[in-house]
Amino acid sequence: MSTPNSAPSTNFIRNIVSEDLASGKTLGRIATRFPPEPNGYLHIGHAKSICLNFGIARDFGGVCHMRFDDTNPTKEDTEYVDSILDTVRWLGFDWGPHLYYASDYFERCYAYAEGLIEAGKAYVDSLSADEIRSHRGSLTEPGKNSPWRDRSVAENLDLFRRMRAGEFADGQHVLRLKIDMASPNLNLRDPAIYRIRHFPHWRTGNTWCIYPMYDYAHALSDAEEHITHSICTLEFEDHRPLYDWVVENTPVPSRPHQYEFARLNLTYTLMSKRKLLELVEEHHVSGWDDPRMPTLVGLRRRGYTPESIRLFCDRIGVSKSDSLIDVSVLEDCLRTDLNERAPRRVAVLDPVRLIIDNYPEGQVELCEVPNHPQKPEWGKRTIPFSRELVIEREDFMASPIKGFFRMVPGGEVRLRYAYVVKCTGFVTDPDSGVVTEIHCDYYPETRSGTPGADAHKVKGNIHWLARDHSRETEVRLYDRLFSDPNPAGAEDYRTLLNPDSIQARPHCRVESALMEALPGECFQFERNGYFVVDSRDAAPGRPVFNRAVTLRDVWAKRS
Ligand code: ATP
Ligand code: MG
Numbered sequence: 001m002s003t004p005n006s007a008p009s010t011n012f013i014r015n016i017v018s019e020d021l022a023s024g025k026t027l028g029r030i031a032t033r034f035p036p037e038p039n040g041y042l043h044i045g046h047a048k049s050i051c052l053n054f055g056i057a058r059d060f061g062g063v064c065h066m067r068f069d070d071t072n073p074t075k076e077d078t079e080y081v082d083s084i085l086d087t088v089r090w091l092g093f094d095w096g097p098h099l100y101y102a103s104d105y106f107e108r109c110y111a112y113a114e115g116l117i118e119a120g121k122a123y124v125d126s127l128s129a130d131e132i133r134s135h136r137g138s139l140t141e142p143g144k145n146s147p148w149r150d151r152s153v154a155e156n157l158d159l160f161r162r163m164r165a166g167e168f169a170d171g172q173h174v175l176r177l178k179i180d181m182a183s184p185n186l187n188l189r190d191p192a193i194y195r196i197r198h199f200p201h202w203r204t205g206n207t208w209c210i211y212p213m214y215d216y217a218h219a220l221s222d223a224e225e226h227i228t229h230s231i232c233t234l235e236f237e238d239h240r241p242l243y244d245w246v247v248e249n250t251p252v253p254s255r256p257h258q259y260e261f262a263r264l265n266l267t268y269t270l271m272s273k274r275k276l277l278e279l280v281e282e283h284h285v286s287g288w289d290d291p292r293m294p295t296l297v298g299l300r301r302r303g304y305t306p307e308s309i310r311l312f313c314d315r316i317g318v319s320k321s322d323s324l325i326d327v328s329v330l331e332d333c334l335r336t337d338l339n340e341r342a343p344r345r346v347a348v349l350d351p352v353r354l355i356i357d358n359y360p361e362g363q364v365e366l367c368e369v370p371n372h373p374q375k376p377e378w379g380k381r382t383i384p385f386s387r388e389l390v391i392e393r394e395d396f397m398a399s400p401i402k403g404f405f406r407m408v409p410g411g412e413v414r415l416r417y418a419y420v421v422k423c424t425g426f427v428t429d430p431d432s433g434v435v436t437e438i439h440c441d442y443y444p445e446t447r448s449g450t451p452g453a454d455a456h457k458v459k460g461n462i463h464w465l466a467r468d469h470s471r472e473t474e475v476r477l478y479d480r481l482f483s484d485p486n487p488a489g490a491e492d493y494r495t496l497l498n499p500d501s502i503q504a505r506p507h508c509r510v511e512s513a514l515m516e517a518l519p520g521e522c523f524q525f526e527r528n529g530y531f532v533v534d535s536r537d538a539a540p541g542r543p544v545f546n547r548a549v550t551l552r553d554v555w556a557k558r559s
Contacts, residue, residue, distance in 0.1 A: 008055055011318035013259055017060055017229060026228040030062025033100075033227050034088070035218065037069045038080040040273035041288040041295040042087050044309070044330065045264040051313035052261070053231055054093035065225055066095035069102050071217045073201040083288075087296045092306045100225060102217045103203045109212045109220050110164065112250040113175060113194060117156045121249055122193065123149055124159040125176045132174070135181070136189055142182035143189045149178065163196055166209045170196050175210075179245065187242045191215060219243045223252035230256045233263040234322065264316065265324045267485040269294045270493060284497060285481070289536065291546050292481040292501050302478065303522055303532030303548025308337040327480070334549045338522055338530040343371045346383060346463050347510040347525040347545070349475055351390035353437040354407075354464065356421060359387040364469065367417040368449060383511060384469035385418045390509050392527075395462045396438055398426060405459035407438065413460035416526070420446040420456050463526050465509050473515065475508040475531070475545045480555070510545075517543045527551070 008014075020026045032053040036046065057064035066088060070076050088095070116122035125132065125148045137143035151159075163173055175194035183189055193216035198209045212220075219242075222230045230243070237260045247255055263271075270276060271294060279285050279293070288295050291302035299309065312333040316325050346369070366382035391407065400408040407413050412422045421440040429436050446456045483498040490496050510525075517523070519535040523545075531545040538544045 008051075008059065008314050009317060011052075011261075012320065013052065013229070013231060013261060013318055014056060014059075016259060017056055020228070021060060029226070029228060030057060030060045031065065031225065031227045032056050032062065032229050032231060033065035033067050033222065033225065035067045035069045035102075035221075036084050037072065037075075038077065038084060039072065039075040040080060040277060041083055041297055043271055043273070043276065043294045043296065044266065044269070044299065044312075045271045045294075047091060047296060047309050048264040048313050048316070048318070049231070049233070050088055050091055050093060051310055052318055054088075054095075056229070056231075058093075062228075063098055064093070064095060065098040065100055065227065067100040067102065067221060067225070069214060069218060069221075070201070070203060071102050071211055071214055073197065073199045073211065076202055078202055083297060087300075090300065090306055091296070091309060098225075100221070101203060102212075102221050103201060105217065105221050105224055106204060106208055106212070108224060109217055110210075112220060112252070113212075113216075114157065114160065115250065116177065117160060117175075118153055119249070120153060120178065122156070122175055122177050123151050124156050124163070124173050125149070125190075125192075126173050129171055132192070136186065137181070139186070143186075145181050146176070146190070149190070160194075163194070163210050164208075166198070168196055170198055172196060177216075177245070179242075185238060185241055187215070187239050188245070191242060215239055215242050216246055219246040219256075220250065220252060222256040223247050223250075223254050226254040227256040230258045232258060232260055234260045234320065235263070236260055260320065261318045262320055262322045265322070265488075266294065266330065267324060267327045268480040268482050268487070269327055270482070270487050272488065275488075275493060282494075284494070291476070291534075292478055301532075301535055302546055303338070303530060304334055305337050305341070305522075308334040311337060324486075328553050328555060331549045331553065335530065335551070338524065338548065342522045342524045342530055343378065344369075344373065344526055345511055345514055345523045346465055347475065347508055347514070347528060347531070348390045348392055348463070348465050348470075349477070349505055349508045349525075349528055350393040351465075351507065351509050352393040352396065352435055353467065354389040354391045354421075355437055355439050356387050356389070356442050357424065357439055358441045361387055363387065364466070365418075365447075369417050381513075383417065384466045385415075385464075386466040386469060388467045389415070389464045390467050390470070391415075391438070391462055391464045393435070395460075396423075396426070396435065398428075398435065406462050407440075407460065411460075412456075412458045413462055414446070414448075414458050415442075415464045416461055417448050418464070419443060419448075420458055465511065467509075469512065470509040471512050471515050472507055473510050473543060473545065475505045475510075475547065476534070477503040477505065477547045479503075508545075514545075515541055515543060517545075519543075522548065524551075 034053045054064045125146045135144045174192040176190040179188045289297040365385045368380045371378040396407040419442040421442045423440045426438045479501045482496045484496040487493040487496045517533045522532040529550040530548045534544040
């Protein structure tokens with residue numbers, strides 16, 4: 001099994017790249033690109049594409065271009081651009097000087113379009129969008145030619161130039177390729193390559209009121225940038241003939257090839273940018289970076305490290321068949337990574353008072369605690385022990401069920417790194433019946449680390465903090481955003497939102513030093529999971545901890 005530091009596994013696309021290098025097909029050059037549309041935040045699915053494209057460039061001595069496919073001005077925003085760049089860098093990849101925008105090529109795309117018109121390979125169609133749709137035919141029926149298909153070159157050129165000049169309204173005309181309305185491939189039935197949009201572009205302002213369509217602009221951008229391997233997801237397989245057509249019928253400076261792989265689908269997770277935007281806009285989550293979101297900014301805030309995400313992308317591999325990956329694979333990659341890097345600390349998430357009646361009042365002892373059980377080089381720290389402690393409410397049962405080996409009336413349990421205690425009683429709130437304090441006696445000869453301490457055998461071993469020597473802070477526990485493994489398959493995914501996906505615990509207790517923890521710092525809270533200091537809601541000296549992941553897969557047990 002791969003670890004965060006092992007070399008990436010090979011896959012069919014890497015094999016193609018290797019063969020193309022060996023055969024000299026690409027003249028020894030490898031150039032890939034990652035081409036997001038700046039219309040949303042990147043999600044874990046994009047990470048798969050980023051790791052693939054940038055990983056190939058890194059491992060085969062090539063380059064990977066960062067390119068924004070900014071062909072739809074109505075949906076794009078610089079907020080998305082900034083976040084996307086930041087996120088790719090955070091994931092550990094570098095495009096060097098190769099930052100491009102499809103809009104860099106608007107002028108050339110236009111020139112190629114005039115060239116296609118002059119060659120009789122493109123025409124201005126004046127049908128409405130609905131009429132174009134109804135002429136298109138279906139998978140079983142051929143399409144019908146538009147009545148405008150045979151306009152003269154001169155008329156087409158004149159109309160196209162006037163489209164550019166802004167003489168027409170949105171939707172009045174489109175420029176279409178003249179390929180074949182009877183093609184079994186619908187993408188070749190005279191696809192539109194330009195449409196009119198009187199909408200300012202965030203980069204080109206009001207220079208353009210016609211914009212190239214994705215398929216056309218994408219192939220041309222790849223060719224302009226001398227991309228060798230244009231890697232995209234499987235739904236573009238049917239577009240490849242169009243991609244090739246564009247590259248073959250325009251005088252572009254290079255001949256890129258498109259390769260498709262299966263997109264990432266994850267259980268319990270929505271991956272559609274449109275639906276993620278709805279979750280944000282309808283306030284089902286607190287924003288794009290809500291720690292329950294599958295966005296990379298959300299995962300980052302949740303506590304995911306770049307290493308854990310790269311490990312995940314490596315473990316799931318790249319293939320051509322669609323699959324649904326269990327989200328527990330992602331969670332497990334985070335455990336694997338944080339197990340290595342997270343110092344151990346103690347926190348009590350649901351505190352209940354524990355009073356040691358035979359322990360001297362006012363006495364404080366310092367117990368030694370390792371910072372990482374498998375890494376003695378990380379050293380030890382001390383935690384104060386005193387008469388009044390807090391323990392986890394769930395570590396006590398007044399009427400224990402079979403097999404419960406933690407604190408029970410009359411039973412003995414070890415307080416980790418300290419003493420064995422015997423529970424002598426408990427007090428409940430008369431109204432609610434809730435346990436308010438637990439009493440016990442300790443055995444002075446059982447102090448951990450002293451000779452003979454282990455002779456006193458007990459089955460349970462629980463964590464604790466001294467009430468007066470720990471601090472209160474907020475901890476947030478997260479669960480899956482959806483309670484169904486396939487929210488994308490539902491008629492309305494909103495009905496599948498998990499009502500318990502966030503639990504804020506404002507009264508947790510933590511070791512005092514944790515109050516100085518910085519945003520993004522991660523820890524293992526013993527027995528409770530891996531936690532990170534929230535990057536948005538924490539203030540200096542007042543951290544808020546997000547649980548990134550539990551120590552074990554609790555869902556495996558539930559289902
Ligand atoms: P849209 O519906 O807005 O086109 P998109 O998911 O295709 O959304 P892009 O910004 O176009 O978003 O994606 C950039 C790149 O990331 C593309 O090459 C796309 O194939 C890839 N990508 C997107 N989603 C996934 C996914 N789930 N798994 C793998 N790659 C993905
Ligand atoms: Mg896309």
